[in-house]
Every structure is written in structure tokens, then in C-alpha cells.
Amino acid sequence: MIQIGKVFVPILAAMTVGAYLGTEARSHPAEDRKRTHIAVWVGWSGFEYDAFQAVVNDYNKQQNTIFVDLLSISGNSLKTLISASAGLPPEISLLSASEIPQFADAGAIEILDEICKENGLTEDKYVPGYWDVMQYQGHSYALPATPATIALHYNTDILKSAGYTKAPETIEEMTEMENKITTIKEGKMVMAGFLPTEPGWWTWAWGPFFGGKLWDGKSKITFNDPENLRAMEWYGSYSKRFGHQQLTAYKSGFGVFASPENGFLAGRVAMEVQGVWMSNFIKTYSPTLKWDAVPFPYPKDRPDLKGHTIVDQDIFVLLKGCKHRSEAIKFLAYCESQPAMEKLCLGQKKCSPLRNKTDEFWAKQENPRIRLFDEMAYSKNAFANPKIAIMPQYQAEISNALDEVALRTLTPKEAVDKVTARMQPKLENYLRVLEARRKAGK
Amino acid sequence: MNKRKESIAGLLFASPWLFGISAFLFYPLLMSLYLSFCDYSVLRPAVWIGTDNYRELFHDEVFWITVKNTLLYAVVSLPMSMILGIGLAMLLNSKVKGLTVYRTIFFIPSLVPVVSLAMLWLWLLNGEHGIINLGLGKIGINGPNWLSNPAWSKPALILMSLWGVGNAMLIYLASLQDVPVSLLEASELDGASSWQKTRNVTLPMISPVIQFNMVMGIIGSLQVFTEAFVMFPGGVPARSTYFYSMYLYDNAFNYSRMGYASAMGWILFIVIMILTGIALKLSNRHVHYGGV
Numbered sequence: 001m002i003q004i005g006k007v008f009v010p011i012l013a014a015m016t017v018g019a020y021l022g023t024e025a026r027s028h029p030a031e032d033r034k035r036t037h038i039a040v041w042v043g044w045s046g047f048e049y050d051a052f053q054a055v056v057n058d059y060n061k062q063q064n065t066i067f068v069d070l071l072s073i074s075g076n077s078l079k080t081l082i083s084a085s086a087g088l089p090p091e092i093s094l095l096s097a098s099e100i101p102q103f104a105d106a107g108a109i110e111i112l113d114e115i116c117k118e119n120g121l122t123e124d125k126y127v128p129g130y131w132d133v134m135q136y137q138g139h140s141y142a143l144p145a146t147p148a149t150i151a152l153h154y155n156t157d158i159l160k161s162a163g164y165t166k167a168p169e170t171i172e173e174m175t176e177m178e179n180k181i182t183t184i185k186e187g188k189m190v191m192a193g194f195l196p197t198e199p200g201w202w203t204w205a206w207g208p209f210f211g212g213k214l215w216d217g218k219s220k221i222t223f224n225d226p227e228n229l230r231a232m233e234w235y236g237s238y239s240k241r242f243g244h245q246q247l248t249a250y251k252s253g254f255g256v257f258a259s260p261e262n263g264f265l266a267g268r269v270a271m272e273v274q275g276v277w278m279s280n281f282i283k284t285y286s287p288t289l290k291w292d293a294v295p296f297p298y299p300k301d302r303p304d305l306k307g308h309t310i311v312d313q314d315i316f317v318l319l320k321g322c323k324h325r326s327e328a329i330k331f332l333a334y335c336e337s338q339p340a341m342e343k344l345c346l347g348q349k350k351c352s353p354l355r356n357k358t359d360e361f362w363a364k365q366e367n368p369r370i371r372l373f374d375e376m377a378y379s380k381n382a383f384a385n386p387k388i389a390i391m392p393q394y395q396a397e398i399s400n401a402l403d404e405v406a407l408r409t410l411t412p413k414e415a416v417d418k419v420t421a422r423m424q425p426k427l428e429n430y431l432r433v434l435e436a437r438r439k440a441g442k
Numbered sequence: 443m444n445k446r447k448e449s450i451a452g453l454l455f456a457s458p459w460l461f462g463i464s465a466f467l468f469y470p471l472l473m474s475l476y477l478s479f480c481d482y483s484v485l486r487p488a489v490w491i492g493t494d495n496y497r498e499l500f501h502d503e504v505f506w507i508t509v510k511n512t513l514l515y516a517v518v519s520l521p522m523s524m525i526l527g528i529g530l531a532m533l534l535n536s537k538v539k540g541l542t543v544y545r546t547i548f549f550i551p552s553l554v555p556v557v558s559l560a561m562l563w564l565w566l567l568n569g570e571h572g573i574i575n576l577g578l579g580k581i582g583i584n585g586p587n588w589l590s591n592p593a594w595s596k597p598a599l600i601l602m603s604l605w606g607v608g609n610a611m612l613i614y615l616a617s618l619q620d621v622p623v624s625l626l627e628a629s630e631l632d633g634a635s636s637w638q639k640t641r642n643v644t645l646p647m648i649s650p651v652i653q654f655n656m657v658m659g660i661i662g663s664l665q666v667f668t669e670a671f672v673m674f675p676g677g678v679p680a681r682s683t684y685f686y687s688m689y690l691y692d693n694a695f696n697y698s699r700m701g702y703a704s705a706m707g708w709i710l711f712i713v714i715m716i717l718t719g720i721a722l723k724l725s726n727r728h729v730h731y732g733g734v
Contacts, residue, residue, distance in 0.1 A: 078695055085484045102698060106485035248590035248679075253570035392696045396676060403680040407592065422503070433481050437489070 032060075035067040036327045039090035043076035044314075044348075048146075051347020055340050059331060066327045080319070084108045089319035091328035094145055097133040097313040098385035104141045105389045105434060109317040110325075111139045119333040129311040129377035130353035133384040142315035143332055144353035146345055148275040149376040150202065150310040151293040151369070158191070158270040167271075167294040169306075171210075171234065174271070174297045181270045182242060189242065189250040194271040196235055197251060197406075198263050202273065203399045204385065205310050206231040211302050214386045214394065219431055221423045223398070224416040230299070232412035236405040244406055260285045275312065279367035280349045293369045295376060308381035313353070351377065390430050394423050478704035488701065495705035504681070504689060505706070511596065511677075512686040516663035519600045524655060527607045528648075531614035532640070545615070552608030560672035563602045564589070589673070592682035599670060599683060603663075610655045617651035618644065649729040656725065657718050664714055667691070686710060 044052060049072045056070045071090075073079050080093040081103075095103065103109045116122060121143060123131050129149070134142045152174075154167050162181045168174035178193030192198075196206065207214060212227030222228070238247060254268065255261025258281060263269040265286040273296060282289050298305035316332055318325070334340055338354060342361045345352045349366060351374045367373070376382060385391060401415040410418065453460075478495055480488035499505050534545050554562070566573050567588035575585030588598040625643050634642065645652070667687035670677070677684020686706070694703035 081484060081695075081698070103485075106483050106698065108485045245587060245591070248587045249569045252568050252587060252589060390697070392692075396692070396696075399676060399678075400681055403678060407680055409680065433489070437486060440489075 032067050035065055036324050037067045037069050038092065038322075038324050038328050038331060040068055040070050040092045040094075040331070041073050041076050041080060041090045042070065042094040043073060044094065045072050045074075048348045051344055054347060055335065055344050058340065058343070059334050066324075066330060068331055081106075081108070084319055084321070087321060089322050091319065091322040091324055092316050092332065093319060094314055095142070095317055096385075097142065097311075097315050098391060100134065100136050100141050100315070100317075101387050101389040101391065103317065104136050104139075108320055109141055110320050111141060112143065112318065113140050115318070115329050115332075116140050116143075119329070119336070121333070121336050125336075125355060126353050127351075127355055127374070127377045129309075129379070129382040129384070130313055133311055133313050134315060136387050142317045143336055144341075145314040145316050145335070146348050146350045147311070147313040147353045147377065148277065148350060149373045149382065150205075150273055150275050150296070150312065151372060151376065152271055152296045153264065153274045153278055153291055153293045154271040155264070155267060155269075156290045156292055158267065162270075167292065168297050169294075170300040171297045172300045175237075177271075179241070184242070184246065189246050192247075192250060192263070192269045195247065195251060195263070195269055196238060196402075197247070198254070198269055198272055199257060199274070202310055203402055204391075204395050205383075206235055206402075208310075208383050209296055209305075209308060210234070210299055211305050215388055215427070219427065221394075221420050221427055223423065224413075224420040229412055229416050232401070232405055232416050235402055236408070236412050239406045239408055244408070247406075257281075258285070262286075265289060276350050276367060276370070276373040277348075279369065283366065293372055295372075295379075305381055307376065307379040308383065309376040309379060311377055311382045311384045313384075388427070389434075390423070390426055393426060394419075397422055474704040474707055477701050478708050480701045482701040482704075483698040484700050485698070491701070495702045496709075498702070499705055499709065504684070507681050508677075508684050508686045508689040511682070511684055512664055512666065515596060515600065515666055515685065516660065518596075519603045520656070520659045520663050522600065523604055523607050523610065524652070524659060526604055527610035527655065528614050528652070530607065530611045531618055532644075534611070534615055535618040549608040549612060552606045554605075556606075556668040557672055559602070559605060560669045563598075563605075563669075564673055567598050567602075590679050592679050595674060595679060595682045599666075599673070602669060603666075610659070613651055613655060614648065617648040621647040646728075646730045649725075650731055653722070653725050653729050656721055660717055660721060661714055664710065664717070 040056070042049065042052060049070075053070055056068045060067055076093060077095055077099055080089065080095070083089045089108070100109075112121075126144065127147070130144050130147045134140050134144065152167065158181060159165075159167070159177070162177065164177060168177055174194060181191060181193035182189065183191040204214065207223070207228035210227045210231040212225055212231055213222050214228075215221050250268075251263065254263040254266070260266060262281070262285065264272040264274070264278075265282060267286075267289065274293075278293075282291060295307045295309055298308060316335065318328055318332065322328060335344070336354075338352075338356060338358070341352050341354055342358060346361060346364055351370060352361060357374075362370070386394075388394065397419045401410065401419045404410040405412055405415045477488055479490060479492060481491050481494075482488035530548055534541065534548065538544075551559075565571075567575075569575060569585070569587035569589060572585070572588070574588070578585040586594040588594045621644055625647070626639055629639050629643050665687050666685050670683045670685050671688055671691070674683035677688060687710075690703050690706040690710070693699040693706065
């Protein structure tokens with residue numbers, strides 16, 4: 001036995017080392033191994049990842065001192081958080097703009113004010129809506145990756161067959177259209193005008209679409225203000241008009257988002273709130289669908305809200321404590337250059353966050369309504385996810401309240417009061433701890 | 443080799459395990475106990491806050507909703523899966539043609555990974571196109587919206603949990619085959635009916651296995667997570683499927699409240715210990731060990 005061990009253990013060790021060195025050599029040619037490697041983690045996959053990989057490849061080719069190792073990671077935010085807590089973060093990670101407060105308050109990401117100034121990445125270079133979402137507590141914490149605005153997409157054929165030649169401008173017009181388009185045959189819904197639960201991604205935004213604010217920006221949760229209550233009543237009206245059972249049964253027949261069975265793509269929902277990316281999904285899964293997009297309707301008595309939209313953005317952040325900070329900054333500056341940014345956004349079929357866009361960028365865009373999405377980001381009524389670090393909890397409470405209103409287990413008033421009562425102490429507690437940490441320098 | 447050398451060799455051989463259990467079990471266990479008394483967001487150093495997390499938990503409405511949901515799920519699903527497991531094992535212990543095929547068929551579902559299972563059941567339970575509602579429709583029953591009606595979402599999960607009864611069934615089956623034939627024959631000679639044989643011979647003889655499965659079932663059902671997490675994100679509809687482990691996970695990883703989540707973890711640990719202790723105590727007098 002001892003003899004066997006003496007022979008096999010060194011062989012096994014040699015094989016392990018050989019395999020490691022072999023794979024290292026294969027994955028990075030000799031000249032690449034001499035460069036400084038920076039890790040960039042993104043949550044993108046598929047064509048979105050490919051678009052960024054093309055940008056990274058260009059960068060890796062155009063210089064010979066830095067090599068960007070791009071990694072597509074499922075659940076990237078959580079893994080970035082864990083790696084940062086372990087003291088081994090990647091240099092750059094791709095987050096959603098809504099995550100800035102959480103990461104910034106936790107001291108996980110760097111303030112980029114100086115870096116922006118040094119590299120000419122200033123406010124005037126970016127579309128206002130996209131620049132604003134990166135600001136938190138008076139500082140820039142991120143740089144834009146790919147931006148998006150949200151609009152009401154509608155199926156022109158369905159609207160035409162119901163006698164409408166244009167999209168609704170106000171909530172009241174939309175409600176009237178829904179009532180006409182929504183069809184129930186033999187006790188079963190066969191067509192829906194609009195479903196606030198489809199796709200149900202921006203449940204926090206119904207209040208702001210009615211002019212509501214989720215907090216006062218300092219220390220008060222304002223979910224029970226009249227505008228948010230009005231939004232809640234509007235949401236609850238769907239159950240009243242069509243029946244919760246009917247609505248949920250109908251929705252359960254839709255397939256996953258990226259499929260031809262998607263409610264809107266299958267022509268089973270006439271109008272849907274969606275982002276700039278929807279055009280690409282229409283082209284892939286329902287190429288014959290005739291559609292158009294307009295800003296989401298506003299309440300008739302609030303024309304000041306006209307042209308409102310949600311601004312959403314994937315952002316690059318620089319992780320505190322990363323190994324190769326200066327190299328990472330160089331790469332970030334490259335990504336923010338016009339050619340790289342346009343290549344990335346064109347590849348992902350989105351707008352560019354930069355004010356200046358080349359004619360070629362517009363010409364190559366496949367989304368026929370791309371200019372609408374770009375214009376909406378300039379709107380004074382564009383709004384983003386509230387910059388509050390307890391937003392994940394707040395979001396969960398709002399979603400639950402909407403559920404209860406739809407089920408009619410709570411009245412809209414009870415629901416907004418309940419959310420406010422639950423979130424106010426959580427906000428106070430959060431601010432108290434944050435203040436204590438600031439004082440203690442932790 | 444003298445005793446000292448033997449001891450050193452023994453410790454060396456055991457050292458990988460000792461290192462593993464210390465680094466990956468005892469250390470996290472003790473750390474989580476400490477963190478349960480701290481405000482800890484993962485990225486910032488933990489700050490001692492005494493019993494604040496525990497006090498907040500007891501006033502947290504969502505905490506109590508998840509406790510209620512979890513207990514309800516455990517109380518219904520555990521006896522059902524035990525009865526079904528024993529019943530299936532008894533059927534598969536009888537001497538019929540093609541028995542091995544039946545055993546395989548009933549065991550196979552428990553090999554399906556939980557996430558795949560959840561995806562499959564999402565379709566089976568679909569309110570509009572699901573095969574379950576289709577079947578119910580054939581017999582004149584208008585099936586409910588299993589996935590979006592709070593009254594039916596938990597029963598849907600309980601129904602689904604029975605799918606994985608194969609593992610327990612296999613253990614019951616093994617123990618049934620260990621029941622001494624002599625005892626069954628003796629009871630037959632005494633004129634016992636099939637039910638009497640089951641009641642007075644078979645069940646007492648497999649009682650240690652029933653007890654084992656019960657304890658494992660208590661632990662498993664109180665930690666229900668994956669199926670609900672995949673099928674009902676956020677515990678929809680209206681938190682009717684929001685279980686304890688899901689809230690713990692949300693606090694730890696979505697809300698960055700690792701201290702609060704640690705406190706929840708310790709409460710769950712203590713509750714499981716107590717319930718397991720009670721179950722063992724109550725069932726001990728009904729458990730018979732062969733030869734005792």
C-alpha cells in the first residue's frame with residue numbers, strides 16, 4: 001500500500017498542477033498573462049452579453065497592458081455583495097440603478113466624482129434622466145451602462161377593431177378602452193384591454209404615475225398620500241370591474257415573458273407597459289404583430305404629468321477594495337466613450353445614455369420607436385426608483401398591498417395605511433443605524 | 443506503534459473532517475448566534491444591539507404570518523406524506539406480478555430535482571391549461587386558480603409535496619420486509635384479520651422507522667423553501683405561501699439584514715429542537731424495538 005501511495009500521490013499531484021497550468025495557458029495566451037487582469041461581472045446573458053463581450057474584445061485588442069475578464073453571473077448583485085463582504089470583489093460590477101443606495105450606504109462602491117471629472121464624464125455629456133439616477137446623496141456612484149425608459153405598448157390591430165385610431169392619453173381614456181376591448185365569453189375572459197399585473201414588474205410605480213411620492217426624500221414614508229391612494233383605487237378597480245378570479249385565471253394562461261405565449265405578444269392583451277427592449281421581443285416572437293408605443297397615460301386632472309416614464313438603467317460600479325482600481329477606471333472611461341457606448345447599446349437594442357449620438361447609431365436602430373424612448377428620458381416627469389436603501393422591503397410591502405387590494409381583503413385606504421405604518425419604523429430604524437455608524441466611523 | 447503515536451495518527455486521519463466541521467459548521471453556527479445580537483448588513487462590521495432583533499421579530503407582523511403558514515403546511519403535509527408513504531410501501535410489499543416495476547415507478551418522482559419539479563407543477567396546477575383542472579373539469583368540477591388564490595395556494599404546495607414521498611416510502615418498504623414472518627404467521631394462526639395484523643404486528647414492528655421519518659419530516663417541513671421560492675416568489679398571492687425560510691432568506695440576502703436573519707435562524711433551530719423533542723417523547727411509548 002505504501003509503495004502504491006509513493007507512486008500515485010506524486011503522479012496525482014503532477015496531473016493536478018499540469019491540468020491547472022494547461023487550462024490557464026489555454027484560456028489566456030502567454031502575452032495576455034503578462035497584462036493586468038481586471039474582473040468585470042455582469043448579469044447579462046444571451047445577445048446582451050454578446051454585445052458587451054464585443055466591446056470588451058475591442059478594448060482587449062486595442063491596448064496591451066490591461067486584460068478584461070468578463071463574466072456573466074446569474075444573480076450578479078447578490079454575488080457581488082458576497083464577494084465584497086469577503087474582501088475579494090471584482091473590479092467592476094453591473095448593477096441596476098435602483099441598487100445604488102443599498103451598496104453606497106454599505107460602503108461597498110466608490111464615489112466616482114473625481115474619476116468623472118478627471119475623465120470628462122460630466123453631467124452635460126449625459127441625458128438628464130440617466131445622469132440623475134446615478135446620483136445619491138450628492139455624489140456620483142456609478143456610470144451608465146445601458147439605459148431604458150418605459151412606455152405603453154399597444155396592439156394597433158386590437159385597438160382598431162374596437163374603433164380606436166390612437167392610443168389613450170389619459171387614464172380615463174384607457175379605462176374606457178379597456179372596458180370596450182375586454183371580452184368575456186361564456187363566463188371566460190378571452191381578451192384583455194390592459195392588465196396592471198402584466199408583466200407586473202414596476203408595482204412601486206403606480207403611485208408615481210398618479211403623481212404620488214413614496215417618501216419625502218428625508219425621513220417620512222408618504223405612501224398614504226392622496227395620489228398613491230388614488231393609484232391603489234385604480235389598481236383595485238380591475239378586480240371590481242372584471243373579477244379577481246377571472247383576471248388571474250386569464251393571466252395564468254400566458255407563457256413566460258420571452259415566448260410567443262407572452263400575453264401581449266400572443267395578442268391576448270391589447271396594451272402593456274414595457275421598456276425599450278420590447279421591440280426586440282416582438283421581432284423575435286411575434287414578427288407580424290402591429291404595435292406602437294406612447295408615454296403611459298396620466299390622470300385627466302393632472303395634465304402636468306404628461307410624458308411621464310420610468311427611467312431604469314444598468315450601471316457600472318467600481319467596487320471598493322478591488323485589486324486594480326486604476327486599470328478599472330481606464331476601462332470604465334473606455335466604455336463611456338461614444339463608439340464603445342453606441343456599440344454596446346446598439347448590440348442590446350437600447351438607447352444610448354449619451355446626449356450626442358451619431359447618425360449611424362440612429363440609422364442602425366431596429367426599434368421603430370427608439371426616438372420616443374430617447375425623448376422620454378429628457379422629460380421633466382421622468383422618474384426613477386426611489387433612492388432609498390430599504391426599497392427591497394418597501395417594494396415587497398407594496399406588492400403585497402396590491403395583492404390584498406386586488407383580492408379585496410383590504411380597501412385601498414387600509415392598504416396604503418398599512419404599508420406606511422410598516423415602512424415608517426423601518427425607515428426610522430435604518431436612518432438611526434446609519435447615523436450611528438457614521439458617527440462611529442464604521 | 444505506541445499509544446501516543448496511534449493517537450496522533452488517529453487525529454491526523456480525522457483532521458480533514460475535524461477541520462471541515464469546525465470551519466464550516468461550528469464557526470458559522472457560533473458566528474450566527476453572535477450576529478443575531480448585532481446589526482449586520484454583511485458589508486459593514488457588525489454592531490452589537492443586544493436583543494433588539496429578537497424583540498423586533500416578536501412585533502413583526504410578517505414574521506408571524508410566515509410562522510403561521512409554515513406550521514399550517516407542516517401540520518397538514520407531514521401526516522399526509524407519512525400516511526401515503528406507509529400506504530404505498532404496504533401496497534408495494536405485497537406479492538403481485540411486476541412489483542419491481544411498480545416500485546420503480548413510485549420511486550422515480552422523488553429523483554426529480556426540486557426546481558424542475560416546481561416548474562413542472564406550475565404547469566400541472568395552471569388555472570387555465572393545467573392538467574389537474576382539466577381532469578377536475580371532466581368530472582364536472584370547476585378547478586380553482588391554484589396558484590393565484592390564497593385559499594388554494596397552500597393546498598397546491600401540500601399536494602405537490604406528496605410527489606416526493608418516494609424516499610420515505612423506500613425506507614418504510616425496507617422496514618416492512620424486516621417484519622418477522624413468524625410473527626405474522628403466529629397472529630394468523632390466532633385468527634387475526636388483515637387489519638389486526640397490520641395494527642398489532644406490522645405497525646409496531648416498523649414503529650422505529652415511522653418515528654425516524656416523522657422526525658425527519660418535522661425538520662424538513664419546517665424548513666420548506668425551494669418549491670415555494672420557485673413557484674410563489676415573494677409568497678404570492680397575498681403572502682399566503684410566504685414561509686419562514688423565505689422570509690429568513692429575504693432578510694439575509696435581499697434586505698441585507700443578516701443579524702435579523704440570524705435571529706430568525708436561531709428561533710427556527712430552537713423550535714425544531716423543541717418540536718422534535720416533544721415528538722420523540724410522545725411517540726416513545728408507541729415505538730417498539732425488536733428484541734427489547
